[in-house]
Amino acid sequence: MPQYFNSTLLALGFACLSFCFVLADDKAPDTASALDRLNVGIDQGKTPKSRADKSLNFDFETGILEDWTATGDAFAGQPIQGDKVSARRQDMRSEHQGEYWIGTFEKLGDTSTGTLTSPPFVVEGPFASFLIGGGSDNTIRVELVDMQTDKVIHRATGRSTENMRQVVVDLSSHKGKELVVRLVDEGKAGWGHLNFDCFDCIQFALDLYPNPKYNSYMMTILSKV
Numbered sequence: 001m002p003q004y005f006n007s008t009l010l011a012l013g014f015a016c017l018s019f020c021f022v023l024a025d026d027k028a029p030d031t032a033s034a035l036d037r038l039n040v041g042i043d044q045g046k047t048p049k050s051r052a053d054k055s056l057n058f059d060f061e062t063g064i065l066e067d068w069t070a071t072g073d074a075f076a077g078q079p080i081q082g083d084k085v086s087a088r089r090q091d092m093r094s095e096h097q098g099e100y101w102i103g104t105f106e107k108l109g110d111t112s113t114g115t116l117t118s119p120p121f122v123v124e125g126p127f128a129s130f131l132i133g134g135g136s137d138n139t140i141r142v143e144l145v146d147m148q149t150d151k152v153i154h155r156a157t158g159r160s161t162e163n164m165r166q167v168v169v170d171l172s173s174h175k176g177k178e179l180v181v182r183l184v185d186e187g188k189a190g191w192g193h194l195n196f197d198c199f200d201c202i203q204f205a206l207d208l209y210p211n212p213k214y215n216s217y218m219m220t221i222l223s224k225v
């Protein structure tokens with residue numbers, strides 16, 4: 001077989017292999033191969049309930065802070081109705097769910113501080129998600145707290161952008177436990193504010209794949225469903 005023919009075949013084979021890989025992996029914004037993934041699941045996004053089977057106001061669509069307990073002044077006048085972010089600046093949006101959300105800048109600016117704690121909810125698992133935006137240092141955070149031990153089992157901050165992003169938490173080892181969500185705004189300077197909405201109220205498609213470096217797995221949110 002002529003040498004140039006072998007080279008052409010090799011080039012064609014390589015091009016096909018690259019193309020096939022892109023097709024298989026085009027939905028995941030990461031470097032994992034489709035072959036490495038454990039599964040793709042749908043989180044149902046059920047609204048969390050209390051032990052007494054009461055649906056809780058975790059997306060703020062009641063328009064008030066029903067069920068939640070505030071300290072300090074940062075959460076006075078919440079929740080916020082509509083996208084007040086895009087009304088005051090052109091480059092960002094709140095990207096909240098529904099009509100209402102929490103945004104501690106919108107009423108009182110950056111200087112106010114405080115906490116807002118949810119009622120206890122029972123983990124049905126295996127995952128929960130929420131939307132978070134605002135400041136990126138540790139003074140601005142969302143915590144999930146184990147009611148029995150008072151231990152913080154998950155903590156997230158913003159990324160110094162108003163646009164909220166979806167965070168997914170693996171709660172599979174906490175099934176049946178009672179947790180609370182604690183919003184903390186201790187920031188007083190620039191980006192000293194927290195945006196939050198929609199604790200486990202959105203169904204989403206989830207992709208899991210191994211992370212050998214940490215002997216665990218990573219998750220990619222593929223889409224809202």
Ligand SMILES: [Ca+2]
Pocket residue numbers: 059060061096097098099100101197198
């Ligand atoms: Ca909402």
